[in-house]
Amino acid sequence: MPEKMLQFIRLSQENPEKRAVKQRREDFSEIYRSFDTSHAAAQASRCSQCGVPYCSVHCPLGNNIPDWLKMAAEGRLEEAYALSAETNNFPDICGRICPQDRLCEGNCVIEKDFESVTIGAVERFITDTAFQEGWVKVPRPAHELGQSVGIVGTGPAGLAAAEQLRKAGYQVHLYDRYDRIGGLLMYGIPSFKLEKEVVLRRWRLLEEAGIHFHMNVEIGGNKSFASLQARHDAVLIATGVYKARDIGGPGAGLAGIVPALDYLVASNRRNLGDTVEAVDAAGKNVVVIGGGDTAMDCVRTAVRQGAKSVKCLYRRDKANMPGSMREVKNAEEEGVEFEWLSAPEAFLGDESVTAVRAIRMRLGLPDASGRQSVDPVEGSGFTLEADLVIKALGFDPENLPSLWDVPGLEVSRWGTVKVKAFSFMTALPGVFAAGDIVRGASLVVWAIRDGRDAAEAIKHYLAAKVSGQSTQAAAE
Numbered sequence: 459m460p461e462k463m464l465q466f467i468r469l470s471q472e473n474p475e476k477r478a479v480k481q482r483r484e485d486f487s488e489i490y491r492s493f494d495t496s497h498a499a500a501q502a503s504r505c506s507q508c509g510v511p512y513c514s515v516h517c518p519l520g521n522n523i524p525d526w527l528k529m530a531a532e533g534r535l536e537e538a539y540a541l542s543a544e545t546n547n548f549p550d551i552c553g554r555i556c557p558q559d560r561l562c563e564g565n566c567v568i569e570k571d572f573e574s575v576t577i578g579a580v581e582r583f584i585t586d587t588a589f590q591e592g593w594v595k596v597p598r599p600a601h602e603l604g605q606s607v608g609i610v611g612t613g614p615a616g617l618a619a620a621e622q623l624r625k626a627g628y629q630v631h632l633y634d635r636y637d638r639i640g641g642l643l644m645y646g647i648p649s650f651k652l653e654k655e656v657v658l659r660r661w662r663l664l665e666e667a668g669i670h671f672h673m674n675v676e677i678g679g680n681k682s683f684a685s686l687q688a689r690h691d692a693v694l695i696a697t698g699v700y701k702a703r704d705i706g707g708p709g710a711g712l713a714g715i716v717p718a719l720d721y722l723v724a725s726n727r728r729n730l731g732d733t734v735e736a737v738d739a740a741g742k743n744v745v746v747i748g749g750g751d752t753a754m755d756c757v758r759t760a761v762r763q764g765a766k767s768v769k770c771l772y773r774r775d776k777a778n779m780p781g782s783m784r785e786v787k788n789a790e791e792e793g794v795e796f797e798w799l800s801a802p803e804a805f806l807g808d809e810s811v812t813a814v815r816a817i818r819m820r821l822g823l824p825d826a827s828g829r830q831s832v833d834p835v836e837g838s839g840f841t842l843e844a845d846l847v848i849k850a851l852g853f854d855p856e857n858l859p860s861l862w863d864v865p866g867l868e869v870s871r872w873g874t875v876k877v878k879a880f881s882f883m884t885a886l887p888g889v890f891a892a893g894d895i896v897r898g899a900s901l902v903v904w905a906i907r908d909g910r911d912a913a914e915a916i917k918h919y920l921a922a923k924v925s926g927q928s929t930q931a932a933a934e
């Protein structure tokens with residue numbers, strides 16, 4: 459074991475510095491500063507190089523974390539980047555927005571007594587250094603292949619699949635209804651978590667690699683799915699999930715009650731310099747309903763827009779919320795107030811909302827899935843002033859078979875596209891699917907994993923198609 463490692467005994471955990479709260483509240487820049495070289499090496503050297511690396515086991519991409527930590531500790535950053543890029547198309551993105559507290563870092567063996575290695579921050583440092591030093595190369599293929607693949611959706615699933623297929627030599631065409639790539643990376647996740655240049659620099663590399671981007675093209679809108687099937691040898695559906703779950707009850711239709719993604723997309727567009735009619739929280743009392751990543755992004759966006767007050771209503775307690783604890787802490791630091799164990803009952807106001815009437819909840823017994831039920835506490839109603847209410851209750855898939863007029867595309871009872879185990883192929887031959895549209899709303903790292911796996915399956919399918927054609931030609 460090299461002396462460089464196992465330093466957790468001597469060194470405490472350090473995260474990259476966060477910008478001052480006052481400054482953070484006033485702009486949309488990322489809140490974490492980068493490690494410098496010596497801090498990155500020192501923090502990487504805390505890794506215990508344990509026999510069974512639970513960090514890798516719990517990383518959906520199976521990243522070789524202990525190996526690239528060791529390289530970073532030894533100053534071998536170019537090798538560290540090469541190794542991390544072998545299993546992950548976008549380590550710079552994952553280093554910023556993966557919920558490491560629930561994945562790699564949450565399972566680090568030194569976590570219990572010494573606090574985990576700061577894996578995400580080191581991953582980000584390695585990749586940002588690689589970009590600065592010019593080590594990140596255009597993913598050009600060694601040779602060209604004639605077959606083409608059409609991919610619907612430029613989110614992390616579609617982009618990861620596109621890069622893998624292009625590296626293998628296929629002609630790759632990406633279609634997206636938006637004008638910029640990235641899906642939720644570009645328009646959902648705010649830039650205080652992920653600055654947009656990080657996504658845009660990937661776009662430039664993929665374009666240079668010869669991937670064709672067809673932006674402002676909506677399948678089922680200005681282009682039919684059938685035309686894609688006719689044009690390409692295989693098609694991948696990576697469209698994510700966008701149908702917002704709604705909330706009913708008295709006053710639910712009042713003005714000033716908006717879906718989370720409309721709010722976030724408009725804010726992101728405005729920060730990118732687009733002219734949009736955006737709902738603005740400036741000077742308003744804002745109430746966000748929900749407890750996931752989307753809700754956390756809304757409350758923190760409202761703070762930055764200059765809201766008078768920002769409150770988050772969540773029907774379970776802090777321990778049971780689905781969002782990352784790191785993001786809750788950031789939100790609390792920035793002045794967001796949380797009303798745990800609270801649910802809305804009605805929205806008050808004449809034309810526009812002026813208040814939310816809510817009720818306290820209590821956790822009950824676990825149901826069949828093991829999740830505790832939540833029940834209202836009688837007589838515990840309370841009212842919160844609100845001129846803007848943001849609904850962040852999760853997303854479901856659109857009904858693709860009817861929207862795209864492909865009745866043969868099988869979907870589950872939740873509307874997610876059904877794929878065959880391991881092959882990622884849908885019920886339609888040559889049509890594959892990956893990412894949130896298969897899993898339901900999930901994480902970027904899972905979308906990358908699915909995109910990579912789907913690309914492998916597509917390669918096998920296309921290779922078999924070619925050898926089938928040549929066998930047939932030989933027989934004729």
Ligand SMILES: Cc1cc2nc3c(=O)[nH]c(=O)nc-3n(C[C@H](O)[C@H](O)[C@H](O)COP(=O)(O)OP(=O)(O)OC[C@H]3O[C@@H](n4cnc5c(N)ncnc54)[C@H](O)[C@@H]3O)c2cc1C
Pocket residue numbers: 555556557610611612613614615616633634635636639640641642643646647651675676677678696697698699722751752755892893894895899900901902903905
């Ligand atoms: C607000 C918010 C914050 C999040 N924060 C995090 C986080 O911090 N960390 C994390 O790991 N995950 C986070 N997630 C989840 C993560 O963003 C998603 O799991 C991931 O982006 C899914 O990737 P995808 O490629 O499947 O789909 P998407 O990223 O949704 O991309 C789908 C793409 O398909 C395009 N598309 C859809 N329909 C059509 C059509 N008919 N024609 C053409 N194009 C179409 C869309 O325009 C989009 O570009 C967050 C999600 C949200 C909503």
